[in-house]
Amino acid sequence: MDLDALKAARQKGLQKLLPDRPRVAVGLATCGIAAGGDRVYAALEAAIRDRGLDMELAKVGCIGYCREEPLVNIQIPGKPCVILHRVTEADAEEIVRAVAAGDVPRRLALCRVETWDPLVGEKLDFGTGFDDIPAYADIPYFAPQRKIVLRDAGFINPEDIDEYFAVGGYRALYKALTEMTPEAVIDEVIASGLRGRGGAGFPTGTKWNFTKVEKSLRKYIICNADEGDPGAYMNRNEMESDPHMILEGMLIGAYAIGAREGIIYVRAEYPLAIARLTRAMEEARAHGLLGKNIFGTDFSFELTLAEGAGAFVCGEETALIASIEGKTGRPRPRPPFPAQKGLWGMPTNINNVETWTNIPVIISRGGDWFAGIGAEKNTGTKVYSLVGEVQRVGLVEVPLGTPIRTLVYDVGNGGIDGRDIKAVQTGGPSGGCIPASLFDTPMDYEHLTAVGSIMGSGGVVVMDETTSMVDTARFFIGFTHEESCGKCAPCREGLKHMLMILDKILSGKATRENLDLLEELSGTIKKTSLCGLGQTAPNPVLTTLKYFRNEYDATLKGAK
Amino acid sequence: MTQVIIDGKPCAAEEGETLLVVARREGIDIPAFCFEESLASYGACRMCLVEVVKGARPGITTSCTLQAADGLEVLTETPEITGLRKALIELYLAQAPRAESIKALARRYGVEKTRFARKVVKEDPLQNRCILCGLCVRVCGEIMGAGAINYIGRGQFTEINTPFYEENEACMGCGACAEVCPTGAIALEDRTDTRVMKSWSETKVPLARCAACGTFFAPVPFTRYAHEKLDPGILDALKDLCPACRSKAAARKAILLKKEGVIPPEPELQA
Numbered sequence: 103m104d105l106d107a108l109k110a111a112r113q114k115g116l117q118k119l120l121p122d123r124p125r126v127a128v129g130l131a132t133c134g135i136a137a138g139g140d141r142v143y144a145a146l147e148a149a150i151r152d153r154g155l156d157m158e159l160a161k162v163g164c165i166g167y168c169r170e171e172p173l174v175n176i177q178i179p180g181k182p183c184v185i186l187h188r189v190t191e192a193d194a195e196e197i198v199r200a201v202a203a204g205d206v207p208r209r210l211a212l213c214r215v216e217t218w219d220p221l222v223g224e225k226l227d228f229g230t231g232f233d234d235i236p237a238y239a240d241i242p243y244f245a246p247q248r249k250i251v252l253r254d255a256g257f258i259n260p261e262d263i264d265e266y267f268a269v270g271g272y273r274a275l276y277k278a279l280t281e282m283t284p285e286a287v288i289d290e291v292i293a294s295g296l297r298g299r300g301g302a303g304f305p306t307g308t309k310w311n312f313t314k315v316e317k318s319l320r321k322y323i324i325c326n327a328d329e330g331d332p333g334a335y336m337n338r339n340e341m342e343s344d345p346h347m348i349l350e351g352m353l354i355g356a357y358a359i360g361a362r363e364g365i366i367y368v369r370a371e372y373p374l375a376i377a378r379l380t381r382a383m384e385e386a387r388a389h390g391l392l393g394k395n396i397f398g399t400d401f402s403f404e405l406t407l408a409e410g411a412g413a414f415v416c417g418e419e420t421a422l423i424a425s426i427e428g429k430t431g432r433p434r435p436r437p438p439f440p441a442q443k444g445l446w447g448m449p450t451n452i453n454n455v456e457t458w459t460n461i462p463v464i465i466s467r468g469g470d471w472f473a474g475i476g477a478e479k480n481t482g483t484k485v486y487s488l489v490g491e492v493q494r495v496g497l498v499e500v501p502l503g504t505p506i507r508t509l510v511y512d513v514g515n516g517g518i519d520g521r522d523i524k525a526v527q528t529g530g531p532s533g534g535c536i537p538a539s540l541f542d543t544p545m546d547y548e549h550l551t552a553v554g555s556i557m558g559s560g561g562v563v564v565m566d567e568t569t570s571m572v573d574t575a576r577f578f579i580g581f582t583h584e585e586s587c588g589k590c591a592p593c594r595e596g597l598k599h600m601l602m603i604l605d606k607i608l609s610g611k612a613t614r615e616n617l618d619l620l621e622e623l624s625g626t627i628k629k630t631s632l633c634g635l636g637q638t639a640p641n642p643v644l645t646t647l648k649y650f651r652n653e654y655d656a657t658l659k660g661a662k
Numbered sequence: 663m664t665q666v667i668i669d670g671k672p673c674a675a676e677e678g679e680t681l682l683v684v685a686r687r688e689g690i691d692i693p694a695f696c697f698e699e700s701l702a703s704y705g706a707c708r709m710c711l712v713e714v715v716k717g718a719r720p721g722i723t724t725s726c727t728l729q730a731a732d733g734l735e736v737l738t739e740t741p742e743i744t745g746l747r748k749a750l751i752e753l754y755l756a757q758a759p760r761a762e763s764i765k766a767l768a769r770r771y772g773v774e775k776t777r778f779a780r781k782v783v784k785e786d787p788l789q790n791r792c793i794l795c796g797l798c799v800r801v802c803g804e805i806m807g808a809g810a811i812n813y814i815g816r817g818q819f820t821e822i823n824t825p826f827y828e829e830n831e832a833c834m835g836c837g838a839c840a841e842v843c844p845t846g847a848i849a850l851e852d853r854t855d856t857r858v859m860k861s862w863s864e865t866k867v868p869l870a871r872c873a874a875c876g877t878f879f880a881p882v883p884f885t886r887y888a889h890e891k892l893d894p895g896i897l898d899a900l901k902d903l904c905p906a907c908r909s910k911a912a913a914r915k916a917i918l919l920k921k922e923g924v925i926p927p928e929p930e931l932q933a
């Protein structure tokens with residue numbers, strides 16, 4: 103492939119993405135399918151076929167408004183793209199009839215999108231009209247959001263590389279390979295301030311450099327797509343809705359680091375993500391974007407996919423590497439870090455899915471542009487999965503540093519049936535519970551840590567007044583205890599005793615000494631565990647003890 | 663050569679040397695259960711915590727994974743570290759209530775009892791003494807190359823035994839596992855012509871019989887393994903002898919040779 107071929111591919115893609123006849127696209131990520139999107143797709147297909155209508159039917163990923171699914175995009179040439187929500191099979195006839203007449207069913211319309219900015223390419227102009235339908239930017243769920251990672255999600259067909267070309271896909275790679283040195287690429291990533299989205303928030307450019315400077319004939323890069331947090335599915339959606347963005351990010355990273363081989367480690371419970379990534383890899387290879395001499399340069403890169411065995415701890419980088427090597431997924435002490443001794447003993451750079459997806463736009467728009475989004479030392483956006491006792495659940499992408507309040511009330515619209523919200527738990531099973539009184543806390547790495555929680559991979563679980571915080575803490579300790587690999591004593595033994603004490607508390611038989619021991623043990627586990635699992639697992643207990651101690655006290659023997 | 667400071671004392675060390683090894687050489691007794699110099703650091707028992715006061719990553723860390731570097735300064739027994747060790751000892755007392763070495767360490771640290779529920783398993787093959795430090799598994803696999811035992815299960819349910827709790831032919835009966843076990847958890851017994859690895863699903867290993875005196879002296883597969891590894895090898899005539907008869911035979915041979923004047927007074931006995 104060369105620049106002309108890339109331009110031609112974009113034109114071809116645009117004809118698919120913005121055809122000169124109506125296009126009906128159904129949101130078919132796992133969430134959309136679970137909501138019945140595949141049945142809607144089949145019904146639309148039948149309705150179009152039966153009437154012999156001249157329209158395109160396409161599959162797209164998920165725009166993130168999971169509560170409103172199934173979602174269907176209607177694009178009529180010259181008109182805005184209209185997103186229909188809560189569509190059922192029964193609506194299919196009505197939809198195609200309206201579309202054939204150049205219209206959309208108003209009762210199903212959620213919002214309209216006149217133009218869309220894919221950031222790395224030219225804007226997509228859908229058209230104007232339908233002014234009675236609310237604009238995308240006026241929908242409270244979308245208004246506070248800033249789509250960078252999910253900019254294509256829900257608009258392009260993730261199973262068609264042409265549509266990725268249409269939104270400027272692989273142009274950042276072309277730029278990196280033909281106009282930039284590997285050092286310049288790393289400098290750009292450092293300038294962007296991007297930090298790892300896998301949990302710890304380590305600066306990505308700096309990390310790349312660790313592997314780059316190692317002297318070794320072989321180096322690897324890995325995409326960590328193990329996403330094991332219960333309730334978290336941002337990585338799944340990123341893979342299902344826009345797999346090529348991950349590939350492009352990895353290609354750019356490999357070029358910068360000097361790696362010729364990469365592995366995407368996906369949990370086996372994500373069959374659709376695996377299928378779409380596999381397809382994306384095949385398409386990329388067919389276009390010469392994987393393999394030898396990419397874009398006619400000296401750079402060659404091979405990518406393979408490995409399926410994870412399903413253990414939460416296998417998301418930890420050293421356990422993940424052991425797992426790829428066919429060993430039991432147990433973390434090992436660092437140093438040596440993977441950058442020095444990683445996969446098969448070779449220097450290895452490992453990043454989270456979302457970290458990789460941020461790379462193309464950084465190369466395309468520049469590190470400074472990226473650094474202008476978000477907050478001090480916390481640049482860019484973060485995708486959160488907003489779940490629990492909140493009205494509007496879904497995947498939300500906002501700049502880092504956005505207050506918890508915005509997420510819970512503006513995006514999420516508060517509690518269900520008017521119930522008060524009591525707390526949110528961020529960061530997955532080992533995050534802390536943050537009380538409503540602290541909802542002005544900006545969601546960034548440092549502030550979340552300061553209130554006793556973590557960013558983690560971006561899970562946000564909302565709890566309302568009906569939730570018992572002791573129960574909640576018990577639930578999460580139950581999870582981490584189940585998932586402890588058992589290698590080191592504080593996590594293996596300590597979590598077991600925490601669970602026993604919590605059960606005693608919940609059965610109303612605990613004494614104040616038990617409570618004190620629980621708190622002391624939490625501190626020991628945090629300070630002495632080998633890996634991040636143990637080091638963070640007590641957070642739900644420590645924060646609920648800190649912010650909701652009265653709930654514990656009320657259960658103590660003799661309290662009633 | 664470089665210099666590190668441990669508890670205020672300047673200590674010579676090789677660049678990159680494991681700090682725990684340096685400390686022990688200097689007579690500073692940092693407790694550790696899962697460490698063995700001939701194996702890669704494992705970092706599982708968490709007992710060898712030290713505080714880095716000057717160095718690349720200040721804070722509390724395990725000294726078995728800390729590498730000596732110029733200017734590194736650590737403390738091995740701050741109030742915080744002592745507190746954490748005591749807490750870990752309590753966990754170990756609950757996990758392995760019959761382990762004497764843990765009790766001894768508890769006494770050294772003034773831990774009188776554990777506040778956690780003690781786990782006592784009836785007929786535990788590891789005698790309620792195993793703390794899952796993994797030394798036996800690693801020695802068996804990485805040093806002896808036998809891989810007869812491994813972890814079974816995960817998390818709180820982790821155990822160490824032979825696969826499927828069945829007798830395992832891979833076991834050479836060498837007893838290296840029992841030798842490295844820090845809590846004396848592994849039981850084996852020689853019953854006339856057989857060594858029984860009681861902790862490892864009663865795996866039975868035949869003992870070799872001395873061709874001269876008839877005593878059973880070492881597990882057959884282990885003698886074979888040892889003969890292969892010896893460099894230079896051992897005289898065929900000595901292979902089937904127990905250590906006592908072997909030295910007798912060697913001495914006799916030396917005397918004979920001396921008598922016949924074949925060799926000078928200081929005999930070379932190696933093959």
Ligand SMILES: Cc1cc2nc3c(=O)[nH]c(=O)nc-3n(C[C@H](O)[C@H](O)[C@H](O)COP(=O)(O)O)c2cc1C
Pocket residue numbers: 297298299300301302303304306309326327328329330331414415416417418419420452453454455457559633634635
């Ligand atoms: C118990 C545990 C589970 C983890 N699970 C994941 C995961 O599912 N996905 C992920 O990207 N990182 C996970 N991590 C973090 C990784 O170890 C690693 O830091 C990350 O992949 C680095 O990528 P980043 O720099 O892009 O954040 C986990 C860490 C721990 C301790």
Ligand code: SF4
Pocket residue numbers: 415432433585586587588589590591593594631632633634635636637
């Ligand atoms: S902290 Fe837990 S999960 Fe991590 S190594 Fe220790 S036992 Fe395994």
